[in-house]
Structure formats: C-alpha cells, structure tokens
Amino acid sequence: MGGRGFTPRLDFTSTRPIYLQIVDEVRRAIARGELRPGDRLPSQRDLAVQARVNPNTVQRAYREMELLNMTETVRGEGTFVAQNPVLIRSLRAEMAQEALQQFLQEMRALGFDGSEIRALVDQALTGDGGGGASRG
Amino acid sequence: MGGRGFTPRLDFTSTRPIYLQIVDEVRRAIARGELRPGDRLPSQRDLAVQARVNPNTVQRAYREMELLNMTETVRGEGTFVAQNPVLIRSLRAEMAQEALQQFLQEMRALGFDGSEIRALVDQALTGDGGGGASRG
DNA sequence: TCTGGTGTACTAGTATCATAGTGCACTCGA
DNA sequence: TCGAGTGCACTATGATACTAGTACACCAGA
Known part of the structure; x- marks a missing residue:
C-alpha cells in the first residue's frame, strides 16, 4: 500500500468530458494541499484501471495538465505535480x-438579491451542520 | 417592443451543449417569472437567427423542453410555456x-468550512455592491 | 384557394469524446 | 543485458453534438 495516491471521482452522466473532469479533480487536490509539488501522480495505466476509463482518456488528461503547467512528466518515471509554490498557493x-x-451569477439570474442569497447560504450552512458548528 | 420576447445568452466555449444551454436559459426565465405559463416562445427559426445557432439546434432544444413538460407546442402556431402553476412555482x-x-460542494472540496464560506459570500456581496443591501 | 409562418422530419457532413488495441522510447533495477 | 514499468504516438471505431440543407404538414389570414 501507500500506493493509494489519488483517485478522482468522475461523473459519467455529465456533459463535461471525462478527461477534463480528471484535470479538475487533480486541480482540486492540489488546491486542497492533498497533492503537493513534487508528488507523483498514478501512472496513466493505473489511473485508468482505478477510474474505470480508457488509458487513452487518462493520457489526454495528463497531456492537458502538462500544457497547463500543472504537472511535469519524466519519460519512464512518471508524472509529478509541478514545482510552482506561488501558483499553487x-x-x-x-x-x-x-x-x-458562478454561484452568485446563477442566483442573480434567478432573481435573488444579496440579502436573500446570504440568508439561503446561512440557512444551508446552519441546517447542514456546516462550519464545524456541531449543533444539537 | 412587443417582439423582443426571449433571447438566451449562450457560451460557445462551454463544454455544455448549446441546446442544453438554451433549455437552461428558458428554465431560468420561467423561474424568474420573465416567461409565464401560456407565453409564446420565439419561433425556432427566429431564435436560431437571434442566437446565431443552427435551426436544428433550436429544434433539438424545443424537443427537449417538450419532453421535460416545460413547454407545449401547437403545430403551425408556436411553442408556449406549459400551464403548470405548481411546477413553475x-x-x-x-x-x-x-x-x-453545487457551490457548497465545490467549496468543501477545496477545503473551506462553513464560516469561511459565509465570510467569502458576505465579502463578495458587500464589496460587489450586491443586492441593494444597504449595509448597516 | 393561395401565401406566409409555424413545427416537424429527414439525410449528410464535420468535430469532439471515449473506447480499443498496438507499438515504441525511455528509465530503473536485477 | 534484460525485463518491468513508465510516458507517448498512432490508427481505428462508435456515439454524440452541431451544422447544413431540404422537404413536408399544419394553421391563420388575405
């Protein structure tokens, strides 16, 4: 073990391409600090098996991340999170x-004003047990 | 200006299919009360011209809305918002x-807790001049 | 009846996405 | 040297989305 590394959650019913969903998940993991600069991503073949997608789809996602300077790849070794502390930060x-x-835009498109939005967010966070406020 | 009717805002760079974006926009307009039950939508040809898309794409969107019971179409007359007061409400x-x-899920995926989310929303609404909420 | 506007149906082509399978170059360690 | 694992390139297939163009059926009004 120790080889768990990283497994993206994918939605096959979404209109968003799978390879972009993989990119998104890696980006979130980096933002979260779960994946840090220098960390090695699963091999394309491994991730393909884990995520139940075709190796070519993973290959495409990795190529995309390379272009976005999110990752650096070393032939024969693997793909690693880029060394970009500032960018990551x-x-x-x-x-x-x-x-x-995006959320605010959608809410305003539905005709909600600021105070209504605030109220809904507050309600959701309170009733949802959000914010670590363990509420009896 | 009675002929303005309805014109969706589309994002051609999005991964979301255009015909679904049209459906989304109509749904928002209905939710907003801008389009009311019985209101007539633009003809497929007109909307295609306004939105700069192919008539077939609009046709597909209208077919989709028909299936979703959002609209009712009368051959030779046009497409109308469905008479479903409860649904609309x-x-x-x-x-x-x-x-x-969706917003909360994304924020939590990024590692924000409730109070942080609340603070960010509040800040955005205040600094953005949001919702006409005269602060105080 | 004719005309114009409406929704509807159909074929065809292009592009993208995902899959399937193969092969090659590179690195590392035995 | 060899083998395993890695990234990478390539062709091919099928499904979907979008475009393009055409044709037809229905309705209202002149």
Missing part, C-alpha cells in the same frame, strides 16, 4: 472565487 | 437549491 483562492462568482 | 426554489448545493 493562489490556486485555492482562485478556484474559490470562481465557484463563488 | 417551485422551479425557482429548486434551481436555487441546486446552485447552492
């Missing part, structure tokens, strides 16, 4: 802002 | 919950 905040803006 | 809340849950 801002990644989490950037992705959060992205999610936030 | 809950639509807005449902879509809001959907957006909210």
Whole structure:
C-alpha cells in the first residue's frame, strides 16, 4: 500500500468530458494541499484501471495538465505535480472565487438579491451542520 | 417592443451543449417569472437567427423542453410555456437549491468550512455592491 | 384557394469524446 | 543485458453534438 495516491471521482452522466473532469479533480487536490509539488501522480495505466476509463482518456488528461503547467512528466518515471509554490498557493483562492462568482451569477439570474442569497447560504450552512458548528 | 420576447445568452466555449444551454436559459426565465405559463416562445427559426445557432439546434432544444413538460407546442402556431402553476412555482426554489448545493460542494472540496464560506459570500456581496443591501 | 409562418422530419457532413488495441522510447533495477 | 514499468504516438471505431440543407404538414389570414 501507500500506493493509494489519488483517485478522482468522475461523473459519467455529465456533459463535461471525462478527461477534463480528471484535470479538475487533480486541480482540486492540489488546491486542497492533498497533492503537493513534487508528488507523483498514478501512472496513466493505473489511473485508468482505478477510474474505470480508457488509458487513452487518462493520457489526454495528463497531456492537458502538462500544457497547463500543472504537472511535469519524466519519460519512464512518471508524472509529478509541478514545482510552482506561488501558483499553487493562489490556486485555492482562485478556484474559490470562481465557484463563488458562478454561484452568485446563477442566483442573480434567478432573481435573488444579496440579502436573500446570504440568508439561503446561512440557512444551508446552519441546517447542514456546516462550519464545524456541531449543533444539537 | 412587443417582439423582443426571449433571447438566451449562450457560451460557445462551454463544454455544455448549446441546446442544453438554451433549455437552461428558458428554465431560468420561467423561474424568474420573465416567461409565464401560456407565453409564446420565439419561433425556432427566429431564435436560431437571434442566437446565431443552427435551426436544428433550436429544434433539438424545443424537443427537449417538450419532453421535460416545460413547454407545449401547437403545430403551425408556436411553442408556449406549459400551464403548470405548481411546477413553475417551485422551479425557482429548486434551481436555487441546486446552485447552492453545487457551490457548497465545490467549496468543501477545496477545503473551506462553513464560516469561511459565509465570510467569502458576505465579502463578495458587500464589496460587489450586491443586492441593494444597504449595509448597516 | 393561395401565401406566409409555424413545427416537424429527414439525410449528410464535420468535430469532439471515449473506447480499443498496438507499438515504441525511455528509465530503473536485477 | 534484460525485463518491468513508465510516458507517448498512432490508427481505428462508435456515439454524440452541431451544422447544413431540404422537404413536408399544419394553421391563420388575405
């Protein structure tokens, strides 16, 4: 063991291509600190088996991440998370802002104003047991 | 300006199929109350011209909405928003919950807890001049 | 009846996504 | 040297999305 490494959760019913979902999951793992610079990703073949997808799909995802400077690959050795401390550091905040803006845009498209949005978020976080507020 | 009717905003760079984006936009318009039961949608040809897409793509979107009971079509007359007051009434809340849950899921995947999420939402709504919420 | 607008159906082609399978170059360790 | 594991390249197939173009059926109004 110790070889668990990383396994993306994929949604095969989504309209988003699988190879992009893999990229997204790796990006989240990096943002979360779960994958750190220098860490080795599973081999293309291994990940293909774990995620139940074709090796070619994983290959495409890895190629994409290489182009995005998320990873660095060494032929014959493997694929590693890029050494980009600054980039990594801002990644989490950037992705959060992205999610936030998308959420706000959708809510406003539905005609909700700021106070309503705030109330709904608050309600969801309270009722959902969010924020570590263990509520009796 | 009675002929303006309805024009969806489409993102041609998205991985989401255009015909589904059209469906989404109509659903939002209904949820917002902008399109009400009985209202007539633009003809397939007109919408195709307005949205700069192929008539067949619009046709597919309209077929999809028909299957989802969002609309009712009369051959030779046009396509109309379905007469489903109950369905319509809950639509807005449902879509809001959907957006909210998706947002929270993404934020938690990034490792944010409830209080952090709340703070970010609050900050965005305040700094953004959001919702006409005069703070105080 | 004719005309124009409507929804609908059909064929065809292109591009993308995912799968399937094969082969090759490289690195490492025995 | 050899073998195992790695990334990488290539061809082929099928499904889906989108485009392109055409044709037909229905309805309303002149």
